[in-house]
Amino acid sequence: MNRGQGQSEEAAVRSVIESWTSAVRRRDIDGILKNHSPDIVMFDVPPPFQSRGIEAYRKTWDMFFSWTRDPIPFDVADMNVIVGDDVAFVVAAMGCAEPGSDGKPKPLAFRLTVGLRKIGGQWTIVHEHHSVPAVD
Amino acid sequence: MNRGQGQSEEAAVRSVIESWTSAVRRRDIDGILKNHSPDIVMFDVPPPFQSRGIEAYRKTWDMFFSWTRDPIPFDVADMNVIVGDDVAFVVAAMGCAEPGSDGKPKPLAFRLTVGLRKIGGQWTIVHEHHSVPAVD
Numbered sequence: 001m002n003r004g005q006g007q008s009e010e011a012a013v014r015s016v017i018e019s020w021t022s023a024v025r026r027r028d029i030d031g032i033l034k035n036h037s038p039d040i041v042m043f044d045v046p047p048p049f050q051s052r053g054i055e056a057y058r059k060t061w062d063m064f065f066s067w068t069r070d071p072i073p074f075d076v077a078d079m080n081v082i083v084g085d086d087v088a089f090v091v092a093a094m095g096c097a098e099p100g101s102d103g104k105p106k107p108l109a110f111r112l113t114v115g116l117r118k119i120g121g122q123w124t125i126v127h128e129h130h131s132v133p134a135v136d
Numbered sequence: 137m138n139r140g141q142g143q144s145e146e147a148a149v150r151s152v153i154e155s156w157t158s159a160v161r162r163r164d165i166d167g168i169l170k171n172h173s174p175d176i177v178m179f180d181v182p183p184p185f186q187s188r189g190i191e192a193y194r195k196t197w198d199m200f201f202s203w204t205r206d207p208i209p210f211d212v213a214d215m216n217v218i219v220g221d222d223v224a225f226v227v228a229a230m231g232c233a234e235p236g237s238d239g240k241p242k243p244l245a246f247r248l249t250v251g252l253r254k255i256g257g258q259w260t261i262v263h264e265h266h267s268v269p270a271v272d
Contacts, residue, residue, distance in 0.1 A: 041216070041227055043247040047269040050229065050247065080177070082251060082262065084223030089251045091177055091263050093186065111179040111186065113249045113265040115218060115225045126218065127227050129249040131267030133183040 009083045009123075013116060016123045017079065017090055024074040027065055033058065036125045037117070043129040045110055057128075069105055073097050077109070086118040094130075108132065145219045145259075149252060152259045153215065153226055160210040163201055169194060172261045173253070179265040181246055193264075205241055209233050213245070222254040230266075244268065 016035045023031025033054060042051040044060050051057055079092040092112040097105035115127035152171045159167025169190060178187040180196050187193055215228040228248040233241035251263035 043249070043267065045270050047271075049245060049269060082223055082253060084220040084253075087218055087220030087223045087225070089223070089225045089249075089263070091251065091265075109185065111265060111267075113179070113225075113251065113263065115227065115249065115251075117218060117220075127225070127249065129227075129247060129265050129267065131179065131247075131265065132270050133185060134181050134268050134270075135183075 006083060009085075009088070010081045013081050013083055013088050013090065013123050014079070016116065016125065017076070017081075017092075017114065020125070021074050021076060024061075024064075025072045027070075027072065029058065029061060032061055035123065037119070040125060041127050043131065045130045045132055067099050068097065073107070088116045088118075088123065090114040090116070142219060145221075145224070146217045149217050149219055149224045149226065149259050150215070152252065152261065153212070153217075153228075153250065156261070157210050157212060160197075160200075161208045163206075163208065165194065165197060168197055171259065173255070176261060177263050179267065181266045181268055203235050204233065209243070224252045224254075224259065226250040226252070 020032060036054060038054045040054055040057050042057045042060055044051065051060055073096050075095045077093040077095050079090060081090050082088060094110050094112045096108050096110065098108040100106035110130055110132050113129040114125055116123045117126050156168060172190060174190045176190055176193050178193045178196055180187065187196055209232050211231045213229040213231050215226060217226050218224060230246050230248045232244050232246065234244040236242035246266055246268050249265040250261055252259045253262050
């Protein structure tokens, strides 16, 4: 891939991620799922250990939206895109909120890795890994 | 990439992962670092939030080995390799051990995503994301 192509593909992957985070902030489930594979494998912050397939993935957002209050923070703090001809991944530090012990949302920083394939000319999310460090 | 090339590249990536897990089981730090980028970004199970660069990455293993007992379990339960011409990622369910409340090691299942680039003809690990689901 030449340098110009790489920059253009990187921009396309960034656009997929930004479209997805924007849809989360709008509670727009169709927008969230727009560029996702039917076979996505999700490793989320809360249990379960993994969610396989788009229906299981959709349910992780039902749970998230059931306790999240508007306006929903779901923001990229830092993002690095590694892009090839038809495979890419994204490494990011993210910010959202979690329910605090007083019932009010409190800021939560989490780690995010996203894996993508270019399928039919469209960058498609096939894997997401969201986590926070474990505490004893 | 044709199908034959893809199969061969997938085998090459699997070999990098298997060499790495094998080195962990042997406490072989040079073997662990063998196919890693100087710029690796590590999201580990315990804090910190992230470790940037090979020296910080090496320290995560010093901590791991300080409490892990032999024989060290560090095994792939399930692995999916997504490989392109020069970018690849690996999605895996893994098994290791953590210190139990009685001081004895207890089995720990964790999620693993690894990001690789082909650099100078060699698949090189530029990112690892290890995690367990968060508990309240």
